[in-house]
Amino acid sequence: MIRIAVILGSTRPGRRGAAVARWIVAEAGRHPDAVAGDVVVEPVDLADFDLPLxxxxxxxxxxxxxxxxxxxxxxxxxxFDGFVxxxxxxxxxxxxxxxxxxDYLCEEWQDKAAGFVGYGADGGVRAIEHLRPVxxxxxxxxxxxxxxxxxxxxxxxxxxxDPGRLTPRPHQQEALAGLLDQVIAWSRALAPLRAGRRVAQPASTG
Known part of the structure; x- marks a missing residue:
């Protein structure tokens, strides 16, 4: 089974991203691979982890x-095997x-796939462009x-x-479907690389 995380990247109170993440998870639940039980898509909220600098x-x-x-x-x-x-x-x-x-992690990210959903006055395109080289x-x-x-x-x-109510348009529904197709396909394709190594284990605090 492929597991995909929808990572909510803002911790600001009242963030509009919460509605975006809910939309993605709902749409992903209707993906054919999710319906077949081959893919699970879950929300991951950074605010729940309370990471300091x-x-x-x-x-x-x-x-x-x-x-x-x-x-x-x-x-x-x-x-997880991939991320949105x-x-x-x-x-x-x-x-x-x-x-x-x-930046907290390294090997845990490696040999996995990622897609991006941006939002903002200009659609979050520059945030996405900064994420790609990272x-x-x-x-x-x-x-x-x-x-x-x-x-x-x-x-x-x-x-x-007001966090607002998300009202995505048909072309965005289509774009999200394409994004999910690609993230799932690449997550599967990279599975042999993930299987060939061992993810770093936390050090013992003994």
Whole structure:
């Protein structure tokens, strides 16, 4: 079975990404491979992990994790075969919370696939463009298909503090279907590479 995580990349109270993540999980549940029981798609909310600014003394590539929050995050990421990142665009890039969470780990990301769903005034396209080279450095196969959601065209928002209601249009439904197809296919294709290595284990705190 292939397991895909929908990673909600903003921790801001009232973030609009929560509605985006729910939409992705609901649409993924109707994917033929999910209906057949061959794929499971689950939400992963960074806010649930409460990660501080990176506080591990050793570089992530050694897998020598000393903190309980790091080990918990490591176990979560290691359990998935692919990812769909949901990211807003903050000042021409991804949120600091998302980059921080990515930097906590190394081998847990490797030889997996990733797709991107961005949202913002310009659809989150620049956040996605910044994520792609980060994924490449971590040996993650980022797929070509992506989804971009505009704050003014794709959300019904009553005030600046209102998270709004997501109203995706038909072409975005089609784009998400294509993204899921690619993430699932590449997650399967990379399975032999994942099987040929052992994910770094957290260091014992004995």
């Amino acid at each position: 990176l506080d591990e003394p050793s570089p992530a590539r050694f897998g020598d994790y000393r903190n309980p929050h790091t080990r918990r995050w490591s176990e979560a990421v290691a359990s 990142f949901v990211t807003p665009e903050y000042n021409h890039s991804m949120p600091a919370a998302l980059k921080n969470a990515i 994924m490449a450095e971590l040996r993650v196969a980022d797929v070509q298909a992506q989804v971009t959601l505009g704050l003014f065209a794709d959300f019904e928002i009553e005030s600046p503090t």
